[in-house]
Amino acid sequence: xxxxxxxxxxxxxxxxxxxxxxxxxxxxxxxxxxxxxxxxxxxxxxxxxxxxxxxxxxxxxxxxxxxxxxxxxxxxxxxxxxxxxxxxxxxxxxxxxxxxxxxxxxxxxxxxxxxxxxxxxxxxxxxxxxxxxxxxxxxxxxxxxxxxxxxxxxxxxxxxxxxxxxxxxxxxxxxxxxxxxxxxxxxxxxxxxxxxxxxxxxxxxxxxxxxxxxxxxxxxxxxxxxxxxxxxxxxxxxxxxxxxxxxxxxxxxxxxxxxxxxxxxxxxxxxxxxxxxxxxxxxxxxxxxxxxxxxxxxxxxxxxxxxxxxxxxxxxxxxxxxxxxxxxxxxxxxxxxxxxxxxxxxxxxxxxx
Ligand SMILES: Cc1cc2nc3c(=O)[nH]c(=O)nc-3n(C[C@H](O)[C@H](O)[C@H](O)COP(=O)(O)OP(=O)(O)OC[C@H]3O[C@@H](n4cnc5c(N)ncnc54)[C@H](O)[C@@H]3O)c2cc1C
Numbered sequence: 001x002x003x004x005x006x007x008x009x010x011x012x013x014x015x016x017x018x019x020x021x022x023x024x025x026x027x028x029x030x031x032x033x034x035x036x037x038x039x040x041x042x043x044x045x046x047x048x049x050x051x052x053x054x055x056x057x058x059x060x061x062x063x064x065x066x067x068x069x070x071x072x073x074x075x076x077x078x079x080x081x082x083x084x085x086x087x088x089x090x091x092x093x094x095x096x097x098x099x100x101x102x103x104x105x106x107x108x109x110x111x112x113x114x115x116x117x118x119x120x121x122x123x124x125x126x127x128x129x130x131x132x133x134x135x136x137x138x139x140x141x142x143x144x145x146x147x148x149x150x151x152x153x154x155x156x157x158x159x160x161x162x163x164x165x166x167x168x169x170x171x172x173x174x175x176x177x178x179x180x181x182x183x184x185x186x187x188x189x190x191x192x193x194x195x196x197x198x199x200x201x202x203x204x205x206x207x208x209x210x211x212x213x214x215x216x217x218x219x220x221x222x223x224x225x226x227x228x229x230x231x232x233x234x235x236x237x238x239x240x241x242x243x244x245x246x247x248x249x250x251x252x253x254x255x256x257x258x259x260x261x262x263x264x265x266x267x268x269x270x271x272x273x274x275x276x277x278x279x280x281x282x283x284x285x286x287x288x289x290x291x292x293x294x295x296x297x298x299x300x301x302x303x304x305x306x307x308x309x310x311x312x313x314x315x316x317x318x319x320x321x322x323x324x325x326x327x328x329x330x331x332x333x334x335x336x337x338x339x340x341x342x343x344x345x346x347x348x349x350x351x352x353x
Contacts, residue, residue, distance in 0.1 A: 001132050006030045008288050009124055009137035010108075011116045011150050013040055015274050016260025017143030018099035019281030020288070021108035024141070027289020032135070033103060034114035034126055041096030045241035047166060047194050047201045048092045049178060050274050055088060057278065062094045065196045066176075073180045073346045075337040083346045085178060089196045092274075099278070116144065119153035122255065139288040140256040143281060146242045148262035154253035159264050160246035162189050162271065165214035166203030166239050167222060170232030171195055182340040185217045187329035188245075188322075189271075190344075193225060200231060205243060205271060210329045214240070243271040247319040248312060251280075251304040255291070259284045265311060268318040270345060280307050321350065 008024045010017045013035035021033035049068065050058070058064040071085035104110050114128035124135045142150025146161050174195075181191030181204075188207025193200055202225060204218045211217070225231040244261050245268040251258045259265070259280040266273030287303035290296075325343045328334045341347040 001134055003134045003136075005136040006032055007137065007292050008032070008139045008141060008285075009135055010034070010141045010143055010285075011119075011124070012142070012144035012148075012260075012262070013037075013100050013103075013110060013112075014096060014143060014145060014260065014277065015099055016262070016277035016281035017141070018096070018103045019278045020141045020143055020259055020285040021103035021110075022099070022106045023282045023285030024139075024288045025103065025107040025285075027286060027293075029139075029285075029289045029292055031103075031108040032111065032137075033100075033108050034111045034116065034128070036113065036115040038113050040100040040110075040112060041093035043239060044092045045239050046092040046274070047192055047203055047271075048090050048196060049194050049272070050088050050090055051272075052086050052088060054090075054275055054278070057099070058088055058090055058095065060094070060098045063090050063098060065089045065091055068176060068178055068195065070177045071180060071346050072177045073182065073344060075340055076183055076335045077337050079337060081346060082177075085346070087178070089194060095274075116149055119150055119256075138255060138292060141281075141284050141288060142256065142258045142262045143260050143277075145261045146244045146266075148258065150256065151249065151258055151262050154256050154258075156249050156253075156258070159244045159249065161242040162205045162207055162245050163214060163242055164189070164203055164205040164240045164271070165218050166201055167218065167235045168196075168199050168237040168239075169202050169222065169225075170234055170236065171198055171200040172230060172232055175200070175230065180344070180346070181221065182344055184329060184334035185211075185220065187211050187334070188326070191217075191221050193230070199236060202231065203240075207245075207326075207329070243273070244268075245271075245319075245322060247315045248308065251284075251307060252300045255297075255300065257284045257288065257300065257303065263307070265307070265315070268315065268322050269343065270318075276311055279310065283307060317351075
């Protein structure tokens with residue numbers, strides 16, 4: 001066992017962890033960021049869509065793959081609805097790597113293949129290169145995703161998640177929309193087709209309480225898109241993963257902070273979480289550095305307040321919409337276009353009081 005102490009330990013080097021490590025290091029803190037993955041960003045578990053305000057983060061060769069203009073939402077009756085939905089498709093592996101490189105360039109130390117085993121107060125046990133390290137950190141930032149061990153260690157109950165399955169498939173023609181499929185075939189989630197140049201990410205999410213088998217509905221959706229003439233039959237890559245859907249969790253626990261998916265910042269209806277991960281991570285890193293200077297806990301409380309100001313209303317609405325939809329899945333009402341409209345962000349009914 002080796003022992004060391006430092007200012008900030010960031011657990012997880014996804015978008016939230018990289019952003020936190022970078023801003024904490026820029027603020028003058030001695031930062032170590034760890035990730036259990038061998039290679040940052042791999043394997044990709046993402047549909048790779050980000051909203052337009054993320055453009056500055058994509059201005060590195062290899063990150064931006066294409067722009068998207070609109071959203072085409074398919075309702076249970078097969079009626080479709082077109083809406084404006086500008087955004088960017090990225091290479092998520094390259095994106096995560098660039099963010100991690102920026103953290104390192106700012107002075108953060110990065111350990112890959114390094115797993116947090118235990119966190120007890122400010123003392124972390126980390127396994128890295130066959131050695132157990134006992135690391136004492138003045139601030140710990142939990143950026144360790146949906147099943148955050150940091151969150152569990154500070155006593156936060158598990159969050160509800162939706163499971164996903166996604167294929168990357170050939171895209172047979174240039175396509176500028178994101179297609180969304182609202183259907184009882186994907187209860188508690190939805191189907192998506194996101195274009196990425198010559199390929200597309202085709203996926204589904206579902207709540208396991210209503211549907212445990214994601215393979216069959218995804219294969220049916222794939223066949224339907226092949227019949228539509230939009231996609232090829234080949235499956236070039238497969239992925240999936242968990243998406244938190246129960247909304248915000250308390251983010252400040254003494255001098256341990258939670259960010260990104262670990263803080264429940266992913267949108268419970270759309271599953272989008274990259275942008276909130278980056279924003280919350282950046283703010284947490286800044287707050288950690290300011291707190292280490294002043295030792296004023298208000299710096300940490302301000303971090304949570306700022307993140308809540310920005311995201312809470314949107315996430316609360318999404319949690320409420322999920323609750324309403326949970327009453328209809330696997331019932332006749334799930335075939336009702338009007339009910340589905342009130343549960344999806346492309347429709348004004350979603351935003352009604
Ligand atoms: C299939 C799928 C599609 C998605 N599509 C989109 C999309 O198109 N757009 C969008 O905005 N969002 C999307 N999301 C959500 C998005 O991926 C997440 O919101 C985002 O990754 C959150 O970033 P994060 O840094 O908080 O967590 P993560 O990216 O999950 O990073 C957490 C990191 O912590 C590491 N880690 C975990 N435990 C430990 C430990 N004990 N020790 C060391 N390291 C640890 C993990 O290896 C991981 O690298 C999708 C999610 C899934 C599953």
